Amino acid sequence: MKMRALFAAVLAFGLLSGACSSSGSDGIVVDDPWGRSAPMAANNGAFYMTIEGSDVDDRLVSAYASVCGTTELHQTIVTDGVMKMQQAEGGIEIPAGGEAVLAPGGYHVMCIDKDGEFKVGDIIPLTLTFAVAEMQTVDAEIRES
Numbered sequence: 001m002k003m004r005a006l007f008a009a010v011l012a013f014g015l016l017s018g019a020c021s022s023s024g025s026d027g028i029v030v031d032d033p034w035g036r037s038a039p040m041a042a043n044n045g046a047f048y049m050t051i052e053g054s055d056v057d058d059r060l061v062s063a064y065a066s067v068c069g070t071t072e073l074h075q076t077i078v079t080d081g082v083m084k085m086q087q088a089e090g091g092i093e094i095p096a097g098g099e100a101v102l103a104p105g106g107y108h109v110m111c112i113d114k115d116g117e118f119k120v121g122d123i124i125p126l127t128l129t130f131a132v133a134e135m136q137t138v139d140a141e142i143r144e145s
């Protein structure tokens, strides 16, 4: 009985580790995409996420959401104590084996001329285009800003 349990455990472990090595490191993984809640009257919204790199250097080059008139990749910079946003020239680097962090106060996807209110709990599909990896559509959840 004990022997069989051990055998089953070894088998399960073998299957698990097999699954791990085959799912590999060849793709880009987008973690925790979310957007900031914004009322109807606000023109703009913003989306954030962490993008885990693949085994080659890559870049996020554009993003698209049907509820945004225009979508830009921005970075927040502080010049002479004043915080402002500018377009991330050439996109957002995603180093091989590293990650790109899009977070409040840093890089973000800017949604300009948004259509309607972004309410807490809404799910907004966001399509991300990379320089190397295939395009991905992720569901961004709207959260308290």
Ligand SMILES: [Cu+2]
Binding pocket: 074, 075, 085, 086, 108, 109, 110
């Ligand atoms: Cu911005």
